[in-house]
Amino acid sequence: MPTKEAARKVTKPTTKPAPAAGRKYRRVLLKLSGESFCKPGGFGIGPDELHWIAGEIREAAKLGTQIAVVVGGGNIIRGAQLAEAGHIHQATADHMGMLGTVINALALKEKLKELGNECRVMSAIEIRAVAEPFIRGRALRHMEKGRVVILAAGTGNPFFTTDTCAALRATELECDILLKATKVDGVYTADPKKDPSARKFDSLSFAEALAKQLKVMDMTALAMCQEHAIPVLVFDFNKSGNIAKVIKGDRVGTLVTVN
Numbered sequence: 625m626p627t628k629e630a631a632r633k634v635t636k637p638t639t640k641p642a643p644a645a646g647r648k649y650r651r652v653l654l655k656l657s658g659e660s661f662c663k664p665g666g667f668g669i670g671p672d673e674l675h676w677i678a679g680e681i682r683e684a685a686k687l688g689t690q691i692a693v694v695v696g697g698g699n700i701i702r703g704a705q706l707a708e709a710g711h712i713h714q715a716t717a718d719h720m721g722m723l724g725t726v727i728n729a730l731a732l733k734e735k736l737k738e739l740g741n742e743c744r745v746m747s748a749i750e751i752r753a754v755a756e757p758f759i760r761g762r763a764l765r766h767m768e769k770g771r772v773v774i775l776a777a778g779t780g781n782p783f784f785t786t787d788t789c790a791a792l793r794a795t796e797l798e799c800d801i802l803l804k805a806t807k808v809d810g811v812y813t814a815d816p817k818k819d820p821s822a823r824k825f826d827s828l829s830f831a832e833a834l835a836k837q838l839k840v841m842d843m844t845a846l847a848m849c850q851e852h853a854i855p856v857l858v859f860d861f862n863k864s865g866n867i868a869k870v871i872k873g874d875r876v877g878t879l880v881t882v883n
Contacts, residue, residue, distance in 0.1 A: 648873030651690040653794035654681070654803045655787065655841075658698035658846065660861065661728050664807070667699055669731050675859065678735035680792075681772060684867040685741055690767035692797055693788040694775045695732065697724025710740050718782035722749055725786065729776035730754060734773060743772040748780030748789070784844070791845035795852045802854055804841060804871055805861035810878035811840050827879045840880055849880075856880040 643786065644769030662670045662675050667837040685691055698782035729745045736743045744766045747755035756775060766773050787804075794802040811833070814822040825838075830850035833840050840846055840858055849856050859866055859877025869876050 627806045629748075643759060646869050647687045647689050649689055649800040650869055651797065651799045652692070652801050652803055652871060653790055653797065653799040654691060654693045654694060654805060654867065655790040656695050656728075656805050656861070657786075658696040658700060658724065658728060658878055659807065660696075660699075660805060661731065662699040669699065669728065674731055674735050678732060678741075678783050678867070680861060680867045681732075682736060682741045683865065684871050685770075685772055687871050689871045690770075691698045692763065692767060692773045692775060692793060692799065693732070694786055694793055695725050695728045696777075696786045697721050697726075697728055700724030700727050715782040718778075718784075719749075722777040722780070725778060726751060726755065726776040729774045732774055741772055742770060743774060745774045745776055748775070748777040751777075763797060779815055785842050787841040787845040788848070791839055791841070791848040791854070793856050795848065799854065802849060803867070804856060804858045805867070807860065807862060808858075809860040809863075809876075811858050811880070813838075815839075825878045826875070827881065830880055830882060833880055840878075846880075850882060855882075 631638060656677065661673055662668055663673065679692065681693065701720050701724045703717035706712045706720070707717040726747055733743050733745050745755040746758040746763055748758050750757050758775060763773050775789070775793055778786050779792055790802055790804070808816065810824045811828065812822040812824050816822040830846060834843065834846060834850070846856070856861060857870055857877050857879050859870060861867060866876055
């Protein structure tokens with residue numbers, strides 16, 4: 625029987641638990657743009673696109689990895705464009721964009737539940753009728769119970785993108801990696817749709833990405849991931865099984881790391 629003094633000396637482990645067999649990552653942050661919810665160039669939420677992305681997340685969750693999802697809202701409203709046109713102050717336009725992400729988060733939640741995956745929507749803006757407020761400890765507890773946590777309303781502050789929100793939440797939730805789902809299969813030296821000679825990177829460092837101003841994500845988000853040594857993987861979510869492949873550790877897309 626251990627004494628009280630011995631019990632007091634017992635400390636919690638300082639390292640994260642190792643991921644289970646069959647998956648490389650224990651906890652991930654998936655960043656989805658608003659464009660993921662509609663056809664290319666469209667607006668609103670497309671039923672087929674919603675079913676597709678929810679199904680991909682569901683398959684990835686079956687591996688046992690804890691998943692948090694940050695959603696964009698560009699398919700609902702593009703606040704930055706309204707602000708640039710001078711119609712609405714940027715602070716207001718950004719808050720309108722945050723509300724757009726809440727709409728996407730609720731749609732994704734309903735589809736995931738329909739597919740049999742427990743999930744919760746947590747919002748950085750208090751909107752208790754439809755979402756829980758974002759509380760770090762509660763979000764961690766949801767993920768530990770196997771629930772997908774969908775994070776809406778960005779950081780809750782104007783002048784910050786959802787990329788920055790993804791970097792912030794990945795840091796707060798101690799995620800092993802930030803997965804940036806896009807409609808291209810990685811990071812290129814130039815836009816591959818405009819420049820046929822554009823070369824894809826299999827991997828690169830944060831320093832290279834920042835120095836070359838490559839379009840990985842916005843500079844604030846990239847710098848935050850660099851500071852906290854959170855790798856970023858840019859990949860094409862339109863290919864079936866890609867999210868699950870990433871979690872298994874398969875080589876997909878472009879990996880950005882500290883070294």
